[in-house]
Amino acid sequence: MKILLPVTFLVFISSPGWTRDRHYNLGIKETTWNYAPTGKNMLNGKPISEDQEFESQTYLQQSQDRIGSIYKKAMYFAYTDDTFQTIIEKPSWLGFLGPIIKAETGDFIYVHVKNFASRRYSFHPHGLTYTKENEGALYPDNTTGLQKEDDHLEPGAVYTYKWFVEEKQGPGPNDSNCVTRMYHSHVDTPKDVTSGLIGPIITCKRGTLDGDMEKNINESYVLLFSTTDENKSWYINENINTYTEPGQVNASDPGFQESNRMRSINGYMYGNLPNLTMCAQDRVKWHFIGMGGVVDTHPIYLHGQTLISRNHRKDTITVFPASMEDAFMVAQGAGEWMLNCQIHEGMEAFFNVRNCQKPSTDANGTQVVHYYIAAEEISWNYAPSGIDFFSKKNLTAAGSESRLYFEQSPTRIGGTYKKLVYREYTDASFQTQKARAVHLGILGPVLRAEVGQTIQVTFYNNASLPLSIHPHGLRYNKSNEGSFYKTPMGSLPSSSSHINPGATFVYTWDIPRDVGPTATDPNCLTWFYYSSVNPPKDTNSGLVGPLLVCRNGSLGEDGKQKGIDKEFYLLATIFDENKSYLLDENIRTFTTEPENVDKEDPDFQDSNYMFSINGYMYGNLPGLDMCLGDNVSWHVLSVGSDQDLHGIYFSGNTFTSLGARGDTIALFPHISQTLLMTPDSLGVFDVVCITSEHYQGGMKHKYRVRQCSKSNPDQTQYQEEKIIYIAAEEIVWDYSPSRKWEKELKSLQRKNETDIYLDRIGTFLGSKYKKVVYRQYDDITFTHQTERNEDEKHLDILGPLIFLSPGQKLHIVFKNNASRPYSIHAHGVKTNYSTVVSTQPGEIQTYVWQIPERSGPTSKDFECIPWFYYSTVDVVKDLNSGLVGPLIICRKGIKPSIVHRVLHFMIFNENLSWYFEENINTYSREPNQVDRNDPVFDLSNQMHAINGRMFGTNQGLTFHVGDEVNWYLIGMGGEFDLHTVHFHGHSFEFTDMGLYHSDVYDLPPGVYKTVKMYPRDVGTWLFHCHVNVHITAGMESTYTVIE
Template sequence: MKIFLLGIFLILCGTSARAKDKHYYIGIVETTWDYASDRGEKKLISVDKEQSNIYLQNGPNRIGRLYKKAIYLQYTDETFRTIIEKPVWLGFLGPIIKAETGDRVYVHFKNFASRPYTFHAHGMTYYKEHEGAIYPDNTTDFQKADDKVHPGEQYTYILHANPEQGPGKEDSNCVTRIYHSHIDAPKDIASGLIGPLIHCRKDSLDKEKEKNIDQEFVVMFSVVDENLSWYLEDNIKTYCSEPEKVEPDNEDFKESNRMYSVNGYSFGSLPGLSMCAEDRVKWYLFGMGNEIDVHAAFFHGQVLTNKNYRIDTINLFPATLFDAFMVAQNPGEWMLSCQNLNHLKAGLQAFFRVQDCKKTSSEDAIHGKHVRHYYIAAEEIIWNYAPSGIDTFTKENLTAPGSASEVFFTRGSTRIGGSYKKLVYREYKDASFTNRKERGPEEEHLGILGPVIWAEVGDTIRVTFRNKGAYPLSIEPTGVRVSKSQEGTYYASHYISSSENVPPSASHVAPKETFTYEWTVPKEVGPTYKDPVCLTKMYYSAVDPTKDIFTGLIGPMKICKKGSLLANGRLKDVDKEFYLFPTVFDENESLLLDDNIQMFTTEPNKVDKENEDFQESNKMHSMNGFMYGNQPGLNMCQGDSVVWYLFSAGNEVDVHGIYFSGNTYLSRGERRDTANLFPQTSLRLFMQPDTAGTFDVECLTTDHYTGGMKQKYTVNQCKQLNENSYLYLGERTYYIAAVEVEWDYSPSREWEKELHHSQERNVSNAFLDKGEFYIGSKYKKVVYRQFTDSTFQVPVQRKAKEEHLGILGPQLHADVGDKVNIVFKNTATRPYSIHAHGVKTESPTVIPTVPGETRTYVWKIPERSGAGIDDSPCIPWVYYSTVDQVKDLYSGLIGPLIVCRKPYLKVFNPIKNLEFSLLFLVFDENESWYLDDNIKTYSDHPEKVDKANDEFIESNKMHAINGRMFGNLQGLTMHVGDEVNWYLMGMGNEIDLHTVHFHGHNENKEANIFQKLKITERLLLQMKSFNSRSWVLHKDLIVCKTTAIKTLYYEEWY
């Protein structure tokens, strides 16, 4: 049987006579690591000495910049005596392992450390005995030998570079993969055990270097959490001068051990990133960490391409893998920084140098024949986040007692309220800056944003900037060519004496001064053949980006293909263009905070700026500076061609899911209705609204939604349209009820206990153990369940293939051209409804169904509800209750809707794939309608429960897949040879940023990690099963509590 399995395995791996056997000798050693080994003074962005000392300075109860770590090293041969030196820029990352498709890689592994570790690869194929990951997987004997390599022992891991794990048709020749130790992955990786693995197409390498590439670099963006390291106690004893006084659970101490770094180097200390101008450079990037690891890697002064799309900022999240190509331009020293503004302040910055090696320029010269001249001033205004004073969704006053808006809009002795003094960009007619350009009705929606700067390829942009504020300011653009002399931000990797430390004029325009910027738009920065006609970009003040942006200094840019714009800057063949900037404006970081305290609080001397409630009241969840439906100007006609330009800035809380109710859009050939945005992300969406009415555009991140990041857009019927011209030829009827149940997140604790035993961890579980007053694993919930008919007497029993759905409602199906009737009965004790994303309804209003009542909801499935040109044939949507969409969701009401292209297209793909729908969600039971019931029913001492207690609140956040934790989700069973569709769904809050890792398999994406399962994301993955065993599927975030988000999927022989 073993020989037969091996034969099948080799066939599927596409092994050929030309395949190579590659041998790597990898050892683990313990060493001392310095996060800031370059001790010279530097000029960094948004960083001061006090800030850097938090992380780098040791003391009585601070470790500082030196830590004991375990790292991977490469050796020349099996004697493990001679180390192969690696590039200095790799930092503490392990050596680069490279393979071409078809290769077999032998990793001869020796553990020189003081505790057991392993080697586990992503993006390669292996048998169970070469997995290098320990978890309860029903294996024994020789198949367990890889699970732990003890100190002094050796083991050889054999990996196969399967074609399906390698570059896809849209990928570059070589793609990013990773490897790490996987006994207790969060602690192993935090201890330093991670490295890059690069998988290349067959024959794309020449002497281990990708052909046609001059330089290659690997960078990991990570907040390395040394609190999770196996060596924390050693580091406290070694580097704290009074270790006995250290409190490991003290939040300030824990923050001091979170090292915001690139390859293990912080505060601009990463060495060796150097290249020549005109070099063809390949960047391999990945993120690692936990919920705060929301990274935006920004290459100052450069542009890159990925899969033939033009980019300059790359979003990285835990275990996301990315590669990008760059032709280096603009000689000088440039910054590679994380534009998550909190990370920027904490030192996540690195320098790279572009040298002038006298190579011939590859860019076409811009001779200034087509100049777009803008006159822009920064000036002070009083900005009201909600001018009407009304929440247009509830019709309540924004200061109504008990309302969600009261926190932000009540003005008082120590509260500012809803109006703030701000600095904004405004456009003028000429350099006298006396005649402001008034905004017309089509610009009304811009709100706090600066004017739109637009240009076509071949243009020169000239911006004359006048600083009417009281602080030095600048303008820093993205998406255009900027020389060092025109850069709007200032930094330097070396010490500059105070007498010489005069910032360039472009980066510090003094109050009352004027500076003229000049940027160019060569074709090398403009849209590619795959990009849309226009790219969404932004500009902002970058003297201190954190303070400047939160003060209000940001605006949109539009960079378009030659000849695509009208004389007024409008896109040809488009009826409407809208710009949306969703962000949490943190007024605590504003340059004008003290002014606002003095102007708007009635007792400014009593204000405590460090008070958490005061700080929360100043975090304004807005779009273009408007909250709770107060944004004007979002009007269009039914049938219009509408383009939405979305962009964002901020920090790790700025994880946005912008939902357009009532309509769908196309982006990069994919059909969606919810756009995911992160700091310095930008998107361009195309919509043709087909239903008249007023709809919501809102952020579905739950804290943002309740905090006011929601607006309304109106579709007017400007001309008579034949709405009945679309024929719905199919009709389906589903009988769905809302049913209250007792739900157990972890019916069995065996898998969890075995996991912890194998990891040598003896931990209680704050989420599942009841303790003195916690609730435990069981909760009263409400779920959608299917019935046979309108009597709702006989529930539809779930088949084996549906067992995996768990808490989810039934997996509903529809084809384009169908009309779906949902006969919904509410058997619960409070009002609920059922509403689906992506479908067309007769009215924007979803009517609640009261307890005991039955109501029919009709969902139409026109073409715009189906797959886009670059989608798979079937795409997933979600349905849920919208009476209170936050509480209803967390109470349990959610399910999948699968919409496929018209049935006749299926004759070309007659194979019926298995379908698994998975919801990755932290169920926040504190937000459930049934919290009080659950306390009374399941807490051993309900009278002792304090619902405001932080530990109690945390214990009710259930990290689950389909409502199950710790391997309790059943039914993920397939057979060797099956083709499987995985429909992955994400909903929830800021912490619901998931990366999903399938051990042992690939899917038809870039890696066996699905990168960025984001707020309200719905994605189809396709997989072919070929390896008969039990494998783990889990969320790849390095944080102890997320070990709950794990389950097994099984493969069997027919």
């Protein structure tokens, strides 16, 4: 059989002096794994059986109907040679991960794999070049025979995988010397990985490895953060039979299922991860990997340290499923420090920084900046006007979205809660409170300091329980950490970690040069501080405040940023009042029948989720006022849970963030960003979270731009005008017009199961739904729909692909051929109106979009950047009904040879469509039997789609070897729309104040990004969202590369 080798293989085969062959011998073995081998919760030193402080017993305590901490798993092991007789011992901290595979650019990797397990598995790499017979992934790809043997190894089989570290796959020009990649089994990825088959790959620039260690690095660690859902393991039934009394187990019981969701780091929970050690001043490289499902948002925080990641200063790195990040750190501060996910309990570990007498380059600041802050209890109203400023209705109006949160009743609290807040005073007497900007709302005072200074905070706890102040982004010792935790060696929390009621403590935090902004950072880094005695309770109670760390000389004598006219601070979070210290007091104070309140009632709990910005909801946030032409800095931050995936959208104007143009910033818990805006549009505009549930829940406000003394910064001469004719059309849409690819996939995976999304059985609706879409017409008569060419067929459900450049003006002649009002509005453009007018059925209306320079790519972006357009009559319902399309803004004179392809990842929630009832009546075989509140029925209508297609039914994605492809990735939707886009076969380039490589891009709601690919390897290649449940639900397809 003739096998085609990719161009890269042919080049390097003829250049043996450039290459090195690296051989690895790996076996797949079934074994047992203990998530807590000490038998203790190392966060408090107590045996699991005695731990009442944490929830460790839920997951780790064995009983007649609970498995406990030990599970049968399949894991990768390294062997000394291809006889597979002797296992190579791996570092204990690596846990259940497979051995580390390392190579440099130009190397060949040969992995000899033997499957000792009782079922078939495979071996699939990220970020490497391979031919089809070395991919190690099972899916319909038009291969047969020898090219299919790598897809799955039957029990007892041996196979050699051959990979190449090609330059376009290895570290990018601005990547660090060694970057994080991974490998895993890919027969049924979610189940294979959950069963244990995953390991790290580290690829390095040529000449940067010294043996197996990166040069100029003292210590290197790989950490996988994952909620391993053992319910989805191939071995769940064996584990039930082995570790429980099977007759006592109800595998469908939610409590049992939760007990098997193991939130771990490298397979260790509650501080059991061993041997993360280093010396103070050591140069440490961290390789972080995420894996799992929609709950797997992991903000990884290293106490006491700051990091460099993609040349930016950070102290928290967020990973999602299939995220692969690396970070550099110079270890500081002798002692045991916590490393943890800031969301999930159980994901805690400790790293020990030893004093090895290495010299420090730190210089303590000579100038001390003093702050006097008290923690106080107040009554807080989330919407003091009583009005929803978007709907203009009373917050408790019948049928309103806000009523759930603001209606006060015998068993409901309403919109006012007692909360804890930080407030600033003039001096240590704490008699006179300092004036504060009204927009700060519930936030504490802004702390500002420059590199070279020291911050000293005198903290007075005027509340009724122990509290603290813990800062992000600063240098401190253990005595000033302000975070309450014990350590495995028995060190008790310092006095800074819990200031008792009525007591005062003075915190001292330093800002040496190596915690300040890097050369690619803005002048001022946005951080924040919070109480860290019990972080979830402390922050949900209200104790959060902003913090700026600025370059030396960036602040004026008044403490404000030089060159900035207005600065605003926005905390986007869902305050979960159910987790507040003051919940019981709020029930007693604000309900009239507190004795009848059921705190476990889901409806009561829902009423206490307050979707807020700075503690305000539904347009009640005051003080966001600025002048046309002002230089404005927005400092945005978030805390919270895995629900807190925010896309904060500023309508009407754009900003720059780390060199990239945008109008929406993605925010996650314990992540903060600095945005720079120069508004050039007058009016009242939205600042909202576009995550569907958050928008509906009230996380939406207004900012105002007035004409003052400055001239308009937009002096664009719009000399070129275009016209496009677009209609809203109601159609029947089939998410999977052919089931061939899906059925072949399930046949390969040996599955025979009902698909609740696509099978029209019982009450399920199947794959077809009535929807409304944007479609282009030839002229104003709207009689002939413009036929899509080969470059547009891939759009599928999306509206027409619109290309514009700065200096152009577009007139959209929009006809509403649908049965209800709709509109068309784009992100990123400039308009002469701040409110989008709706178009009634049958009407024609013209919308005008102007493209100033601030709508186009910056010098740090690629030549084209994506935006999108949609209907705004009801943002959530219109979008889920189908109205969305791409807008691409390019510099003038781009190469005509670039191939442009748009990929829109979104769960179309048909339960939220305007046509939902009509679809039930049309497509359910038993419409009268439909239970709209049934969670399975609800789930069956959540269509996990790429451009509106599922299970390999996308079209128009064929490329030639040597093409330059711009993929425009667009993420939209709700809380479950966390997408991580993975391409098989090729890596891509992306920008972040530099050029980087990866084969996975994180795409939560509100992220839209250009990534650039140069296809070189012939074949049909999979691409998909790497979130487990999204894979299972059909969010995967293929692209093809031909000669």
